[in-house]
Amino acid sequence: MPEAPFISEKVMAIAPDFRALSIYVDTKAGVMNEIDPVILDDACAYVLAGGPSWAEDHLAGWADIYLKFGAKPNRTPCSAQALRKRVLKEGRIPAINPVVDLYNAISLRYALPVGGENYDAYVGRPQLMLAEGTEIFDTKNNGEDVIENPMPGEVIWRDDLGVTCRRWNWRQGGRTRLDHAGGRMWFILESLKAMPASALDEAGDMLVNGIRKMAPNSEILIQKTAV
Structure with missing residues (x-):
């Protein structure tokens, strides 16, 4: 059983x-519809x-958090x-692949950051922490x-090899990116108090139901994380 993320x-x-x-x-290497x-x-x-x-209030909350660790949310x-x-601005976003399209739809509908990672490329436990500035x-x-290094004090997601996402959920790294559907995948849906707790559960249900339609034989584990 995968370990819950470390915060x-x-x-x-x-x-x-x-x-x-x-x-x-x-997905047990099954076909992804x-x-x-x-x-x-x-x-x-x-x-x-x-x-x-709640979109504006929720995203304003994320902007405030970015300012707290030294990021510039406008940039x-x-x-x-x-x-x-x-x-x-553009009216829509282009399709990428079935899994990315699904979690992008959830992110838009619920105004929350949703990350999708190739868990087969992960080494060790996902960790949410402040960067030392030497990580890869x-x-x-x-x-x-x-290869970049995060700023010291920047909030990062990382594993035992290096950074998987900079500035909390701003930019994903290439090593663990979901560039294809299938295998083992890890998703993180991140919210703050401006978003109703029930809406976070609904977003999780939308992701799980979408994955089950694409890969009916998938094994799925849901873990709630709170500070």
């Missing part, structure tokens, strides 16, 4: 109202119509804010593979 006390101090759902999926493209289109339409009601917003801004983060710059 450091220093992160707890920055975001005492943080709560999340951690969802592990093992496509999702109905209407799911992503409907989520974009929902955002354009102003939903959900490097949380993932949910970045998706929402893109939809409000693999990414791309102008199409070229590069």
Whole structure:
């Protein structure tokens, strides 16, 4: 059984109202069916119509947390804010692959950051902590593979090898990115107090139900995480 994510006390101090759902999926190498493209289109339409009601307050809460650890949310917003801004500007976001499209739809519909990781590429337990500044983060710059280091004190997700996501949930690294559907996957749905607790459960249900439609024989484990 996968271990629940480790959250450091220093992160707890920055975001005492943080709560999340951690969802592990093992598709048993089964065939991944496509999702109905209407799911992503409907989520974009929902955002354009102003939903959900807590969106602005919730995303403002994330911006405040980013300021607490030294990030600039206008320049490097949380993932949910970045998706929402893109939809409000362009009307929609393009499809990527079935799993990414599903969790992007959930992120838009519930105005919360949703991360999806290739758990087969993980080494050790997921950890949410403050960076020392020497950790390795693999990414791309102008199409070229590069290695970066986070800023000291920056909130990062990491495993035993290095950073998997910078600035809490701003940018995902390449090593654990879900560039294909299937295998073992890990999802983290991250919320603050401005988002109703029942809505977080609904978002988790939407993810689980979507995965079961794509890969009916999957094993799924849900763990609630709170500081």
